Amino acid sequence: MLGRAAQGVYWMSRYLERAENTARLLNVGLRIALTRGADAAQEDEWRSVLVTTGQDTLYRAHYADYDSAQAVNFILRDKANPASVLRMIESARTNARMVRTSITSEVWESTNECWMQLSEALSRPVRPSNLGEALAAVRRQTTQVRGAIEGTMLRNEVFNFSRIGTFVERADNTARILDVKYYVLLPSLAWVGSSLDNAQWETLLRSVGGDRVYRWLNKGSMDASGIASFLILGVQFPRSLIFCLNKIMSNMNGLALEYGGETPSQALVRGSCMALRETSIEQVFEQGLHEFLLQFIANIARIDTAISADYRFVE
Amino acid sequence: MQQASLPQYDEMFRPDGTVRAAYAEFFDWYEKQDRGWLRNQDKEAEGFFRRTGITFNVYSESDAEERLIPFDMIPRIISAREWRRLTRGIEQRVRALNAFLHDLYHRQEIVRSGRLPVEMLRDNAAFLPQMIGFTPPGAIYTHIVGIDLVRTGPDEFMVLEDNARTPSGVSYMLENRETMMAMFPELFTRIPVRPVSNYPVHLARSLGACAPDCAEGTPRLAVLTPGIYNSAYFEHAFLADQMGAELVEASDLRVVDGRVAMRCTTGYHPIDVLYRRVDDDYLDPLSFKPDSVLGVPGIMDVYRAGRITISNAPGTGIADDKALYSYMPDIVQFYTGEQPLLPNVPTWRCMEAESLKYVLDNLADLVVKEVHGSGGYGMLIGPAASKKELAAFEAKLRANPHNYIAQPTLALSTVPIFTKAGLAPRHVDLRPFVLVSPEGIDVTPGGLTRVALQKGSLVVNSSQGGGTKDSWVLED
Numbered sequence: 001m002l003g004r005a006a007q008g009v010y011w012m013s014r015y016l017e018r019a020e021n022t023a024r025l026l027n028v029g030l031r032i033a034l035t036r037g038a039d040a041a042q043e044d045e046w047r048s049v050l051v052t053t054g055q056d057t058l059y060r061a062h063y064a065d066y067d068s069a070q071a072v073n074f075i076l077r078d079k080a081n082p083a084s085v086l087r088m089i090e091s092a093r094t095n096a097r098m099v100r101t102s103i104t105s106e107v108w109e110s111t112n113e114c115w116m117q118l119s120e121a122l123s124r125p126v127r128p129s130n131l132g133e134a135l136a137a138v139r140r141q142t143t144q145v146r147g148a149i150e151g152t153m154l155r156n157e158v159f160n161f162s163r164i165g166t167f168v169e170r171a172d173n174t175a176r177i178l179d180v181k182y183y184v185l186l187p188s189l190a191w192v193g194s195s196l197d198n199a200q201w202e203t204l205l206r207s208v209g210g211d212r213v214y215r216w217l218n219k220g221s222m223d224a225s226g227i228a229s230f231l232i233l234g235v236q237f238p239r240s241l242i243f244c245l246n247k248i249m250s251n252m253n254g255l256a257l258e259y260g261g262e263t264p265s266q267a268l269v270r271g272s273c274m275a276l277r278e279t280s281i282e283q284v285f286e287q288g289l290h291e292f293l294l295q296f297i298a299n300i301a302r303i304d305t306a307i308s309a310d311y312r313f314v315e
Numbered sequence: 316m317q318q319a320s321l322p323q324y325d326e327m328f329r330p331d332g333t334v335r336a337a338y339a340e341f342f343d344w345y346e347k348q349d350r351g352w353l354r355n356q357d358k359e360a361e362g363f364f365r366r367t368g369i370t371f372n373v374y375s376e377s378d379a380e381e382r383l384i385p386f387d388m389i390p391r392i393i394s395a396r397e398w399r400r401l402t403r404g405i406e407q408r409v410r411a412l413n414a415f416l417h418d419l420y421h422r423q424e425i426v427r428s429g430r431l432p433v434e435m436l437r438d439n440a441a442f443l444p445q446m447i448g449f450t451p452p453g454a455i456y457t458h459i460v461g462i463d464l465v466r467t468g469p470d471e472f473m474v475l476e477d478n479a480r481t482p483s484g485v486s487y488m489l490e491n492r493e494t495m496m497a498m499f500p501e502l503f504t505r506i507p508v509r510p511v512s513n514y515p516v517h518l519a520r521s522l523g524a525c526a527p528d529c530a531e532g533t534p535r536l537a538v539l540t541p542g543i544y545n546s547a548y549f550e551h552a553f554l555a556d557q558m559g560a561e562l563v564e565a566s567d568l569r570v571v572d573g574r575v576a577m578r579c580t581t582g583y584h585p586i587d588v589l590y591r592r593v594d595d596d597y598l599d600p601l602s603f604k605p606d607s608v609l610g611v612p613g614i615m616d617v618y619r620a621g622r623i624t625i626s627n628a629p630g631t632g633i634a635d636d637k638a639l640y641s642y643m644p645d646i647v648q649f650y651t652g653e654q655p656l657l658p659n660v661p662t663w664r665c666m667e668a669e670s671l672k673y674v675l676d677n678l679a680d681l682v683v684k685e686v687h688g689s690g691g692y693g694m695l696i697g698p699a700a701s702k703k704e705l706a707a708f709e710a711k712l713r714a715n716p717h718n719y720i721a722q723p724t725l726a727l728s729t730v731p732i733f734t735k736a737g738l739a740p741r742h743v744d745l746r747p748f749v750l751v752s753p754e755g756i757d758v759t760p761g762g763l764t765r766v767a768l769q770k771g772s773l774v775v776n777s778s779q780g781g782g783t784k785d786s787w788v789l790e791d
Contacts, residue, residue, distance in 0.1 A: 002567055003578045097543050100552040101562045109366055116365065157580065259581050311580040315566065 001102065003312030006161045008099035010313070012111070013149075013165030015092035016142045019085050021173040021208075023138035025049045026075060028207045030131055033068050045203075046071035052180040055083055069128060076134065077122040085138060086122045089115050092145075102158045103149075110148040114141035157258050160251040164307065167251070171244035172300045177207050178231050179293040182224075201227055208239045228289060229281040241296060245273045248303070255311075265306035272299055324468050324728040325740050326391065337394040337789060340506050345389075350737075353388075356498050357733060360386050363494055385782035386491060387732040388498065391743060391764040395791040398760060401464070401472060401747070404657030406756045407647060409460050409749050412479055412634050414650035416456035419633060420446045430645050435638060443595060443630035445602050449619050452525045453753040456628040459518070459590075460749040461485075461763075465660070466728040473660050473725075475744060477643070479635040480627055481592050484763040484783075485748050486550035489514060489557075491785040492761070507790035509760035514748065515557030517759070521752040522558075522588045525624045529574070530587035536560035537577060539568075539591040541609075551592050560590070565597070570613040575623045588624045595629050637686045638664075641720060661723055665716040674721040675712065678705055681721045683712070696773065698724050727773055730784065732766060742767045744775050745786065760788035 032045045043066040050056035050066075055075065062080055063070055077086045093115040100108050118141060126134045146166075153159045181204045201222045205211035214230055214237075234240040252266045284292045308314065327338045334342045364383050393401075418424050419442070425431045436442045461482030463475045492511050496503055519536060526534035540551035542564050555562035567577045568586070576583035593610075596603050602615040617623050633639065639646075641662040647655040663670035665683075674681060683695040695708045712719055729740035747762035764784040765775035775781040 001580050002561060002563065003580050004564070004567055005562075006580045094543065097548070097552075101556040101560075105367070113366060312578050312582070315569075315578065 001157050001161075003314070005099045005102045006157070006311050007308070007313035008095040009102060009158055009161045010165035010168075010307070012092045012095035012099065013162045014169040015088045015095065016111075016114075016145055017166050017169040018173065019088040019092070020139055020142040021170070021177075022053055022075060022085050022088070023135045023142075024209055025052060025177065025207050026072060026131070027135045028203050029068075029072070030128075030135070031206070032203060033128075042066070042068060048180050049075065052176050053083065054176075055081060069125070072128075072131060073125050076126060086118065089118050089138075089141075104152040106148045106152045107145065110141075110145045114145055117141055155254070157255060160254045160258075161311075163251045164248055167244040167247040168300060168304055168307075170239060171241055171248070172297060174208055174231060174239050174241060174244065175293050175296050175300070178204070178228065179290060179297075181207060182228070182289060205230075210237055210239060213237060225281055225285065228284065232284060233276070233279070233281060242273075242276050245269065245276055249273045263306075263310035265303060265310045268303055268306050272303065323726050323740070323742075324466065324471075326466070326728050326730045326743075327738075328731075328740075337392045337397075341390065341392060341502070344502060344505060353733065354735070357388055360388060360494055360498060363497070364490070367490070384487065385768060386494065387766055387768075387782050387784050388495065389731055389733050389738065390495065390785045390787045391730045391745070391766075392787045392789065393745075395789050397470075398788045400470070401657070402758045404472070404655070405462050405747060405749060405758050407651055407653065407656050408462060408474065408477070408643075409457070409751060409756055411643075411647040411650045412460065412477060413454070413456055413751060415646050416479075416628070416631060416634050417450065417454050418650070420630065421448065421450075425646065425649055428649070430649055431639075431642055435636075435642070436633070439633060439636060439638070441595075441630070441632035441636045443633075445615055445619075446628070446630035451628045452527060452621070452624050455525060455751050455753070456631045457634065458521060458525060458626040458628075458751050460751065461746045462657075462749065464657070464745045464747070465725060466743075466745070467726055468728075472657060474643070474657050475660055476637075476640065477635040478746070480632040481594075482746070482748065483547045483550055483592075484746055485514060485759075486553040487783050488748065488759070488761055488763045488786065489553075491763075491783055495785045506787070508787045509790055511759055511761040514759050515554060517750055517757055518554065518590075519558040519560065521750040521754070521757065522590055522624075522626055524752040524754050525626065526587045527621050527624055529622050534587040535585065536588045536590065537563045537586045539563055539565065539589055539593055541593050541597065545592075547592065554590070561586075565593070565610050568611045568614070570611065570617055573617060573620065573622055575611060575614055575617050586623060588626060590626050595632060598625070598629060637684065637720060660725065663721045665712060665719040665721060670721075671712070671716050674719075675709060678709060678712075680724060682724055683708065683719050683721045686718050686720060696724065724773075730764070730766065732768065732782075732784075739770070741770070742773050742775065743784070761786045 026049065029045045029049050033042050046066040046068065047056060050059050050071065053075065058081060059071070059074055063074070074081055075084060077084050081087070093111050096103060096108055096111040118138060121134050121137050149159070149162055153162070201224075202211050204227060205214050208231065210230065214227065217230070217234075217236075218226055230237060230240065232241045235242055235246070237243055249269050252269050256262050256266055327335060327342070329335060361383065364386065415425065419436065423436075426433050426436070457479040459482060461478035461484065463478065464472050465475045466472050488511055522536055523534040536558060538551050538555040538558075538560050540548060540562060542548065545551070552562055554560075561577060563577050563586075568575055569578070569583070570576070571583045571585070574585035575589065576585045591598065597609045599612065599615040600610045601612045604610070614623070614625075615629070618625050618629070641659065641664055643659050644655045647653070663674050665671045665674055674683065678695075679697045679700070681697045683697070685693045695704070697705065700708070727742040727744065730743050731738035732741045743764050743766045745762050745764050748759045750757040750759070764786040765781050766784055767773060767775045768780060768782045
């Protein structure tokens, strides 16, 4: 497989995952806007979404306030925003186009369809009354691509690069969401462990689609430590940090098996994975959640760089 | 542009309105179909092309956009007898093209014999001195050829243009057939249409047969594309996919240990045959364009050492140069010793004083083309031009006669297209695709029919609003 094709499959999957996660974040913002009237809460919410996606600085360069419609359109489709959801979908599709000969026609067509549908849905500013449907469309379309990958791709190097891209992106996104949201909700570290307003905590879980599954597992008790533990160390939850690292490792093992040799990036992933498996939530809080997450995000970036070098993504 | 005064040959209907034999079965089926349903199928075809991404890129305006080439669902049908005749003519022409190229880069007998003026080669950018004295595997220069044909009567086919360097459009031939089979499967059980779907298999085999001696096992093929923004990228990806070849860009390639190798996730792996869809100029910055960052430095040295096959061979463009086109009847005769089975369109070379005089005297009746132009740009269609346009073109001709050739305005044949109001005749041409390997010449039964969608228009180029049709060759 060409290094450039591996890079294309990897980034196609990363962009799709990022678009989906951004849509989830926006969905939570939308709920808050609907349930709570207070402008200040809305403003906090949109700012936290922009900070999480790394777009706050650019947003403030263009706009003075955090008006709902304005923030939503900036994140979804604003031409001034090179990291808008629409641009992510375009980038995913451009990468898919580049690697067309490596993916099945069903994967290509679902990616192309995803781009066609969302370009149409996002061709005009999205009004608040249509936002729910637009975000559902993003989740539906990206889910369809994942389904096509799952259902039609050979379990070979191409598939492994796609999965590694998905989980590298997801690990990064979950860590960022946890980091930003946690601190919006929790201004003082002294609050850790105390019982909090369930509705607020739900928004954090909802941002990663984990509100209901958390309740199944925890019988309705919501506490900061439990939630952090669930999102970091919950081995059953498909968006937790440990789950993502486990997946990256198993797909890297798949590559090593196919290529008949190990790479430095694989060793790096194994090290991170083992370390996290042996970490308790108490240790995380001891180190400081924010510090822990910063370190985790930096580690994911190192893994990304190592993969790109080991598998010759570029010359 | 209106050409209503010219008598036209319609391939489906005789002048008395009855249906020609090749179309009888199709027309019988067509008459029985519900028009509303057909209109609906027509719309669905577009959706199918959009979803599969069969688009070509157009850069005319500031935004690069992906457009569809309009597809017309009325097939263009060629009888077995007509096809046999065409095939013989095409094979003869392709044999001559390869022999001509070999001669040009070796002894140049045709120039010595006085049949071709040496000026045709001198200062011609398509002639590559780097190819002099080198013989590619099997002495094959053009492995993949597209011969553009026009028709003016029952048995009157003429060659309008040879595409010997990198003919495109074969993916449309294949996808048009797929679309027709998906939309109207019953037609293919009723009518014995020869299949085209094995073209990619033949292409892979044909390219593999030209592999260099150093190839081990199954030859490793790669398709070289300029990238996703090239207008024919879809076709490059499509062919690589269908052949199971790698789709590479120049940045994926470099010379390693005397071979051209591609950068894979596990290291550099050599390529045996490179089906390149880039121009000569972008092959090797060391040989052709020193200022270019495009291409694979050193690939020409590897090629000349016989350690990779490049298809089509560099320097092949000289054979489909418009300036040389008018010499093709002589060229066919010179190398095959036979009369050409497929005539050229009569052509006046404006660089010859006598021809220039004739062209200037009859400008309003002629089509004048730039020698180096392509895609239907920069040409004059006399009968459609205003007095002012004619005068302006006359000045250009006088200033630079070497740059032009002229041809009569042909009464191109028509095939009906499907419109809301029913069938309506439109002008067509035909590009059959030919594969050449040491094992022989293989003409795919069918090709790409391009159709001018505007009433009366003679310009079929997709860049100028032309469409395509599925082209059927009937079994005996």
